Amino acid sequence: MSGVPGRTYAGIRVGVLALLWGSTFLWIKLALDGLSPVQVTLVRCALGTLTLTVLLFGGRRRLPQGGATWRHIVVAAFFCNALPFGLFSVGEQTVDSGVAGVLNATTPLWSVLIGLAIGTERGLRPVRLAGLLLGFAGVLLIFAPWQQSGLASWGALAIVGAAGSYAVGFAYMGQHLVGKGIPTISLSTAQLLAATGLTTLMVPVGGLETVHVHPKALIAVVVLGVFATGITFHLTYRVIADEGATNAATVGYLLPVVSVGLGAVVLDEAFSLRVAAGMVVVLVGVGMTRRQKRAAAPEIMQNPEGGDPRIVEAQHAEQHAEQDAEQDAVK
Structure with a gap:
């Protein structure tokens, strides 16, 4: 597919991905009306696993082998799924879903700092350093610590911790x-x-609370697990295979806009000019930190889409697309 129809199709698919990813915070908020943070996290992971398992075996793949690989997978699962998913659920008990989406976009800023600490970043060019400082200034503007009734709460700190x-x-x-x-x-x-x-x-700690089953919470947690966690993985791989990691990365910059818009329209969340300004500053800062030399392949460990592990895995898919095709041909 090429030309105008191809670009139109690609734009629609990017829009669908942005809507699914950006709606994650809305579904978490709605699910919390009937479930505890631990319960939301557990059901989300379980449904996402079920969805991907169907795709895995449907594509005639199998789970990784080897104890060493699985040890690394467990560590990655803790930092990329279990812990941040839980922290987002805890944070959204007191923080609006739209603001949660904005704070989630700070992940690339933390990635730069971690890269400097472990040596994967070979120093910062002025534009990226300015972006880093600007991004954290935007977070400060959103938190408004100078206001006693601002967003500087444990919930907001939990979300920043998730990022x-x-x-x-x-x-x-x-x-x-x-x-x-x-x-x-x-x-x-x-x-x-x-x-x-x-x-x-973690169920004995916070997952034994009474579940208030009602349609809104039930639908929200199912959509969160199946679509926002499972199906979106698969769609991301398709974007990578057809259009490359760069186009997939651009989706991430739409996530805060989607989360804020859905929060305001669906949940009637307040959206002040200060938060709006903070969101713009964060996104500009993140965009500046992403300006890098194209030859820097190790930059994969930064999160170009602003907070979700799916892009990192999607970049991996691009690197191995030809290898997978060869394996399929052999089969």
């Missing part, structure tokens, strides 16, 4: 999982499976 957790997980995946010849669908399925197991361990 930082993503960054740690991406760096770990870049060093121990990405580029090892394992199909991406196998890694993502195994990772969500491990995350489900890790979250299950």
Whole structure:
């Protein structure tokens, strides 16, 4: 597919991805009306695992082999799934879904700092340093610590912690999982499976609360697990295979806009000029930190889409697309 129809189709698919990803925070908010944060996280991971398992075996793939690989998968699942998913659910008990989406977009900023700490960043060019400082200034503007009734709460800190957790997980995946010849669908399925197991361990702590089953919460958690966590993985791989990682990365810059818009329209969340200004500053800062030399392949461990592990895995898919095609031909 090429020309105007091809570009139109690509634009529609990018829009669908942005809507699914950006709606994650809305579904979490709605699910919390009937479930505890631990319950939301567990059901989300379990449904996402089930969805990817169907895709895995439907594509005649299998889970990764080897104890060493699985140890790395468990660590990645903790930092990229179990911990941030849980922190987002905890945070959204007190923070609007739209603001959660904006704070989630700070992940690339934390990735730059972690890259400098572990040596994957060879220093910062002025434009990226300015972007880093500008991004954190935007976060400060959103938090408004000078206001006693501002967003500087434990909930907001939990969400920022989730964004930082993503960054740690991406760096770990870049060093121990990405580029090892394992199909991406196998890694993502195994990772969500491990995350489900890790979250299950937390059930005695916060998962035994009474579940208030009602249609809104039930629908929200199902959509969150199946579509926002499972199906979106598969759609991302298709974008990577057809259009490359760069186009897929651009989706991430739409996520805060989607989350804020859905929060305001569906949940009637307040949207002040200060938060709007902070969102713009964060996105500009993130965009500046993403300005880099194209030859820098190790930059995969940064999160170009602003907070979700799916882009990192999607970049992995691009690297191994030809290898997977050859394996299919052999079969």
